[in-house]
Amino acid sequence: MNLDFTEEQDMLRTAAKDFLTTECDKTMVRQLEEDEKGYSPELWKKMADLGWMGLIFPEKYGGTEMDFMSLIILCEEMGRNILPGPFFSTVVLCGNAILDSGTDVQKDEYLTKIASGDIIMSWVQTEPTNTWGAGGIEVKAVADKDDFVINGTKLFVADAHVADWMIVVTRTKGGAKPEDGVTLFLVDAKSPGITAIPQPTVGMDKLCEVNFKDVKVPKGNIIGKLDKGWEVVEKTLLKASTCKCIESVGAMQATVDMTNAYIKDRVQYGRPLAAFQVLQFDMANALIKTTTLRELTYRAAWEAGEGLPEAATDVAMAKSWMNDTFYWVVERGVQLHGAIGTTRDHDMGLYYRRSKCAECQFGDSDFLKEKIAKDIGL
Amino acid sequence: MDFKWTPEQEAMKKDFDDFFEEAMKGKPAAWVGGLEDMFSEEGFPFTKMVCSKLADKGWLVGHYPKEYGGSGWSILEQLIRAEAAGYHHAPTGDIFGIGMCGPTLIVVGTEEQKKEHLPPICRGERYWCQGWSEPNAGSDLAALTTRAVRDGDDYIINGQKTWNSGAHIADWAFMLARTDPETKRSRGISYFLVDMKSPGITVVPLISMDGSHLYNETYYDDVRVPARNMVGEENQGWAVTRMTMNFERSGVGGFAGNMADIKELVQFCKETKWNGKTLAENPLIRSRLAQLAIETEAGRALAYRIAWLQETGGMEAIATTAWMASSGKVYGSELSQRVAAIAEQIFGLYGQLIKGSKWAPFSGKYIAAHQMSMGGNIAAGTSEIQRNMIAWTGLGLPRTI
Known part of the structure; x- marks a missing residue:
């Protein structure tokens, strides 16, 4: 057992913290909330130059070949600063899916372009059916000679409006179990028949309605196996969930730090708020919650990175x-x-609103607790 | 980062697990596994038997240096043992001697004190109790008034101690008394090792709400204690006290115990049918048990971090991670209370039955645990004191008291 990060990883954390504090201040976060694209191409380029996009990809695809826990560190720092934009969609979701389940040809094509910062990708899964479960996948892809044709509406899809490529989760076959008959396609976002319309959300985080009307995709663009795509989704969402958790830990620590500084500074009744014990107890509880979540997430992320069944x-x-x-x-x-x-x-509202966004990603509590109930034997 | 155990550690885990599995077959009825059971009339002989078997294998106090009877384990091996014991709700002996007094002696005791006290602790032969709290000095420990006056080669101690867990079975006490009445608060306190058979000591039981006997009052009436039984310097006992408070606080055993309870409750819910449906089909029960499992794993992850930092950072880390240990303590004791409370809610009307009723689920174990859990939120620093410590040392907020 070794619960320390490596020296290289500690350096990555410090560098990320410094970079984001300078390059992504809250003024920029607010501007990007109102911005049509929702990200800064200049910042995107700088992040690519730092090697963040290809952090966990093999060197032959332009990556730096660090392990999954390094991506976790990066996400923790991104959450602390509320980095807006399509990093999560491109690298965490699509990058991991291609890295774990893509063919060599697909890796060569897409990972290289992600690493260089040349393409933005979007993970197109959820639908108006309102669930992250396999039962929610109703958008159909139907075989037509060497192609598949996709029809239907996806919803809550991050960054689809700026994506160059998408990974689209479709239903190719009905079966007894909803997990069967799901297929994933790499789709050129500029294909005829695709429209992406961002919806206003509490976090202004560019979740889109995406309509597919007779969109043609070559068979060669399947990721994983035909009808067996749910395995790829599960594997990808395991990693993405831990990245979302640690991003949230970063944000929680930021709110703890901000609040701690504020109550030390603000004076009422002739003493700082920090001297009132009732507020100290709130702060202690906030620190306990943040710390337990961080430690549980590190363990879960390590297990996901190692591909362990637990x-x-x-x-x-x-x-x-x-x-x-x-x-x-x-x-x-x-x-x-x-x-x-x-x-x-005030900056607190930025974090407050994002707690709702984070909750909606990859499973709300009722959905997850039912899964856990099954896992513990109920 | 790597959460894997080595093959040797995995083998150790299995050995401990097998041992406790076997040893617990002989446990008394309605055994919860808290100190109340360990030191009860019925439970203490069982405790001594299990601990003496553990001692024979060198597993009772593995983390002490070999020269004093330990096995020279690292904190991680200790964690594995604590987790196995916690999972089986096994008695692991005298937490006061093994976990508090012993480690303190290793750091600041004289060679004579170490040689006299550490080997019998390791053999499971000498049980200790803590003599700290007084009727008017609970959380505010530094307000204590018990006096120790020098008389030749001895000190003569007078006063009253209270909430002394296990004083009725203890052979020795590590206790605090004021040696300089002129100085206030934490200055002027000294730390003594006292033989409980000394003339002038009277132990009076304090019975808990569930009827169990763990706590006691201890009266000191002209008790003579040799000066060589003082730990640290005269009037410098407070620093030693603070050190004692920080030992052994990863709390991993408690989380492991929760895991076992949840497993047992899951089985109960699958097998129990009320109103035509099994409890396992009730979505509210499913959600509650899932929540307990989540919170248990979150606490367990924190306990591992605390153990890891203490393992790699030594004595210095024990001080810098004190706020984390406080977090683990308050989080863990409050969670254990919720586990017991939710178990009773699941039992419905049966939840109110206690030991002695043939209808009581698990012989009334959970209702007993629920009453005992209140003590867990108070002993070893109340939840409020722990939150103060987190605020002051973890967040740098101003001391309010």
């Missing part, structure tokens, strides 16, 4: 704990800031 339950546990704790911590953060914390101009 990852499935541990990741669900981490994500469910995240749903409970992120909201709790930012709610207290806003409360302890008093009225100023409730304003649009």
Whole structure:
């Protein structure tokens, strides 16, 4: 057992923290919330130059070949600063899916372009059916000679409006189990018949409605196997969930730090708020929740990175704990800031709104707890 | 980062697991596994038997240096043992001697004190109790007034201690008394090792709400203690006290115990049918048990971090991670209480039955655990004191008291 990060990983964390503090301040976060694209091409280029896009890819695809835990570190720092944009969609979701389940040809084609920062990708899974489960996949892909033809509507799809390529989760066959008959396709986002319309969300994080009307995709663009795509989804979402959890840990720690600094500074009744024990207890509880989530997430992420069977339950546990704790911590953060914390101009609101976004990703608490209940034998 | 155990550690885990599995077959009825059971009239002979078997294998106090009777384990091996014992709710002996007094002596005791006290602790032959709290000095321990006055080669101690867990079975006490009445608060306190058979000591039981006997009052009436039984310097006992408080606080055993309880409750829910449906089909019960499992694993992950930092950082880390250990303590004791409370809710009307009723689920174990859990939130620093410590040392907030 070794619960320390390597020296190289510690350096990555420091570098990421420094870079994001300078290059992605809250003014930029606010601008990008209102921005049509939702990301800064200049910042995107700089991140690619730092090697972040290809962090976990093999060197032959232009990557730096660090392990999955290094990506976890990066996501923790991104969450601390609320980095907007399609990094999560491109690298965490699509990058991991191609890395784990793509053919050599697909890896050569797409990982290389992701690593260089040349393409943005979008993970196109959820639908108006309102679930991350396999039963929600209804958008159909039907074989037609050497192609498949996709029809239907996807919803809550991050960054589809700026994507060059998409990974689309489709239903190719009906079966007894919803997990059977799911197929994933790499789809050129500029294909005729695709429209992506961003929906306003609480986090202004560019979740789109994506319509597919007779969109043709060559058979060679399947990731994984025909009708067996759900395995790829599960594997990808395990890793993505831990990245979302640790991103949230970064955000929670940021709100703890901000609130801690504020209550030390703000004076009422002739003493700093920090000297009131009732507020100290809130802060202690916030730190306990943040710390337990961080440690549980590190373990779950390590298991997911190693491909261990116990990852499935541990990741669900981490994500469910995240749903409970992120909201709790930012709610207290806003409360302890008093009225100023409730304003649009204050940074606390940025974090508060993102706790809802994070909760909606990859399974809400009821969905996850039912999975965990099954896993513990119920 | 790597969470894998080595093959040797995996083998160790299996050995411990097999041992406790076998040893616990002889446990008394309605055994919860807390100190209440370990030191009860019925439970203490069982505790001594299990601990003496553990000692024979060198597993009772593995983490002490070999020269004093330990097995020279690292903190990680200790963690594996604690987790196995916790999972089986096994008695692991005298947490006061093994976990608090012994480690303190290893750091600041005289060679004579180490040689006299550490080997019998390792053999499971000498049981200790803590003599700290007083009627008017609970969380505010530094307000204590028990006096120790020098008389030749001895000190003469007078006063009253309370909430002394296991004082009725203990052979020795590590206790605090004021040696300089002129100085206030934490200054002027000294740390003594006292033979409980000394003339002038009277132990009076304090019975807990569930009827169990763990706590006691201890009266000191002109008790003579040799000066060589003082730990550290005269009037410098507070620093030693603080050190004692920080030992052994990963809390991993408690989380392992929760895991076993949840497993047992899952089985119960699958087998029990009320109103035409098994409990396992009730979505509210499913959700509650899932939540307990989640919170248990989150706490367990924290416990591993604490153990790891103490393993790699030594004495210095024990101080810098004190806020984390406080987090683990308050989180763990409150969670154990929820496990017991939810178990009873699942039992419905049966949840109110205690030991002695043939209808009581698990012989009334969970209702007993629920009452005992209140003590867990108070002993070894109340939940409120732990949160103070987290706020002050973990977040740098101003001391309010």
